[in-house]
Amino acid sequence: MTLRQKTLLLLAITLTGLLGALSVTTSSALLDSFGAIEAQSIRRDVERAQDALAYELADLNKVATDWSIWDDTYSFIRTRSDRYIQLNLKNSTLANLKLNFMLFLDSRGQVVFSKAFGLEQREDFINQEFQQSLAAANIHLQNPEQQLSGIMLLPDGPALVAAQPILTSEGNGPSRGTLILGRNLDPQKIQQLAQLTHLSLNLRRIVDANLPFDFQTAQATLFEQTEIPVQVLAQDSVAGYALLRDIYGKPALLLRVESPRDIYQQGATSLRYFFLALLLTGFGLGSVALLLLDQLVLARLAQLNTGISRVRMSGDLNLRIRIPGRDELARLAHTINGMLEGLACAEQDLRDSEREYRCLVESLKEVIFQTDTTGLWRFLNPSWEAMTGFSVQESLGRPILNFIHPDDRQHHLEEFLALIKRRKESTCYEVRYVTKEGVQRWLEIQTYSRLDFANNLIGTSGTLNDITERKQVEAERLRAEVAELARCSLEQEITERKRIEHLLFAANQVKSQFLATMSHELRTPMNAVLGFAQLLLRNQLSPYQIDMVGRIFRNGKQLLSLIEEILDFSKLEAGSLELELQEFDLEQLVLATCEEMRVSAQQKSLYLQVYFKLDNAKIVNDYARLRQVLINLLANAIKFTEVGGVELEVCEPTPERVTLTVRDTGIGIASADLESIFDEFHRVNQVWTHLSDGTGLGLAIVKHLVQKMQGTVTVESELAQGSIFQVEIPRRVSVRSYLLA
Incomplete structure (x- = not known):
């Protein structure tokens, strides 16, 4: 995809996104506003309908007053x-007064x-059931000041x-009875109210x-809140609802006022026009922005790319x-020209350096x-021909x-494959090698x-030195030493051995202190060497x-690792190493250590798997030293395994002890070496010693550390059958037992 296409896609x-976000927010806000206006309008319509009913009741009360306060x-x-x-009381009277019934009670x-x-129908429809229902309402007013009006639910x-109350024309009593007037809320009356209120x-x-x-939904809402509920009935209609109570104040009727959604639909139409205008404006602005970007940036970038390609x-x-x-692109072109000039100079310097290097190598x-x-040989300097008699070609x-x-x-x-x-x-x-004349040197x-x-590995490089004369001198010196020893008397040999044993005993007393001191003194200059090497690597160097x-x-890091092993061992042997006890999560320690060692396993195409059988992962131990034990065991397993992989299993045989078992599918250990596998400076399988430049202290340090942790370490192995190292330690290292150790 070209930069122009990416720019167009990004603008689009x-x-x-902007139009969509604006559309969503604007649509939500405006439609909500239109919906609120619509709800407010329908609530006013409901209030108008209620006012119309109230007006009818007021008119009915006025008629009742005219007839009840009358001497006749x-x-x-x-x-x-x-x-x-x-x-x-003729039919025409009721028709003129728009009454449906009248009832006189004593x-x-x-x-x-x-x-x-x-x-x-202009006809009398009174019947006994109607009279009984109206009389059963028990509307009986004795107090001259008492009045009653409202809605009644009748059979029809x-x-x-x-x-x-029926009083004299002056409004005096006592009341001789009650006058009841009524107007039916039948469909015709509802239609009249609808025409009146539109x-x-x-x-x-x-x-x-x-x-x-x-109605059911509105009814539930009306019983829970006082606000007039509003419901959308269809895409083009909305309704408001009101609860009408009877003459006794009990819920009797539900009133629905339905209205077309003119406000909402007009708002939706206006919103669509707004979105269309917004879309056209965005398209126009985007087109102008893309045109300007193409003229000011993309075309010049294409020109820059053409120059670089040339x-x-x-x-x-x-x-x-x-x-x-004078903009950034022009300055970039100037910078590239400067880089080209620098590359030209560097290329010439490289040719000169290569010529000098070749002269040095050939001399x-x-x-x-x-x-x-x-x-296969890929390069040999002329000294090869002088050494072996074979020409370089x-x-x-x-x-x-x-x-x-x-x-x-x-x-x-073996050495070549290790590399x-x-x-x-x-x-x-x-x-030994054989010259062209057949001579062994x-x-x-x-x-x-x-x-x-x-x-990526592309081969090997190095130097060859003929050491035949040195070998001959060493052989002569060895023969001379043997002859000199043979001439020594037996008594001198015994005396010398006693002296050596005494010296060895004395040396063993100060060995640990000497090793610790020397290891510390060696680490200081070695850290300086590593630091300066890192500084050199940050500079511009030739390959x-x-x-x-x-x-x-790399060799400095390897030497520093050996020094650290010697220092740890000297501390253990001198008894000066102390555990720093703390509570930590054993599962997290194991996972972190395995992730650190996984790179070494993957470089040899080995699997590294971990299994946990723990109910409680919390232990009290020295985090760093337990990690050191795991690293030594896993490193040995990976180092001496060529096919297959390594497994680490963590379990708890009892609630108070945990075991860490390392299994590998490596070369194994001969049974004769199992007893001395944890001895200092002991190395087994001498055929495989080229796999490591170690000191032979790793397993000795493991044994001392595990014993310091009040635990045990064991090994099971057979040649070519892999090895199993198992470390068993207490869940909580006792401080008292640790001090005694």
């Missing part, structure tokens, strides 16, 4: 005159006269009812078994890149060589093994691993110099 993603009505309750009925609550009238449906109204009884779902294709470091302007008496990973491309004495070839192969398999970084050994080979810049300084650093 950025604009899309007051007299009618006592006389029950038919003339009053004929003159005043002071005892008995019905004096009742009349019901259907306004639409809900009705607006007003009841007032609203869509619907009434439902609370006890209705077929109550719609939205230099790369021609290989001419004297070519220069020209980018006009040395030592043979300097290089081989590939198969052991006829030797290059041939195996080094062809020039070594047959009896020493196996030894050479190739990267078990060693360097080695020095002596073998001794050769000292000092060789190192040769790595490329990616740290050859980096290789040489790297060897100094």
